[in-house]
Amino acid sequence: MNIENIHVSRKLIGVAVIWNKKGQILISRRLPNTFMGGLWEFPGGKVESGETVEECIQREISEELGINIEVVEQLITINHNYNNLYVSLNVHQCLHIGGIPQPLECDEVRWVNLYELDDFAFPEANTQIIYLLQENGIWQQVKCKGGDG
Ligand SMILES: Nc1nc2c([nH]c(=O)n2[C@H]2C[C@H](O)[C@@H](COP(=O)(O)OP(=O)(O)OP(=O)(O)O)O2)c(=O)[nH]1
Numbered sequence: 001m002n003i004e005n006i007h008v009s010r011k012l013i014g015v016a017v018i019w020n021k022k023g024q025i026l027i028s029r030r031l032p033n034t035f036m037g038g039l040w041e042f043p044g045g046k047v048e049s050g051e052t053v054e055e056c057i058q059r060e061i062s063e064e065l066g067i068n069i070e071v072v073e074q075l076i077t078i079n080h081n082y083n084n085l086y087v088s089l090n091v092h093q094c095l096h097i098g099g100i101p102q103p104l105e106c107d108e109v110r111w112v113n114l115y116e117l118d119d120f121a122f123p124e125a126n127t128q129i130i131y132l133l134q135e136n137g138i139w140q141q142v143k144c145k146g147g148d149g
């Protein structure tokens with residue numbers, strides 16, 4: 001095969017693990033008829049040029065869910081290859097500050113606890129994120145009860 005025919009896409013993705021005061025995490029379901037449609041994920045999206053990952057997360061969460069969050073700290077970066085799509089998931093721990101999550105760009109949103117995460121189908125790259133979250137427990141008692149949600 002000619003080298004020019006090989007197309008590899010790379011995407012840097014800002015991903016938010018958003019916690020409420022009850023120790024629940026917000027998950028959203030990808031729209032049907034899209035890449036990995038129907039699977040559940042942590043909200044987020046592609047980092048645009050000129051923005052930091054934190055800015056990307058703030059923007060995506062406001063666009064996708066219409067809520068306010070505080071981006072608190074980085075959890076992990078997962079590099080994963082879906083055939084010819086390389087994604088680098090830059091995952092951050094976040095607190096829900098206010099607003100009721102709306103499924104503005106997804107099929108459905110839900111608050112779930114750490115153990116309920118096992119009941120939903122996530123993309124392959126999420127396995128390690130979920131394992132780490134469950135290992136860590138309720139994120140330092142929801143970062144000492146910050147946030148407002
Ligand atoms: N947001 C998010 N994306 C994830 C997760 N796990 C996972 O593999 N992904 C993958 C799916 C997509 O290939 C990519 C996210 O891209 P996207 O298509 O939702 O992002 P976007 O809305 O900014 O995309 P675009 O149309 O602007 O290219 O990362 C996850 O937990 N959250």
Ligand SMILES: [Mg+2]
Nearest residue numbers: 043044045046
């Ligand atoms: Mg997205």
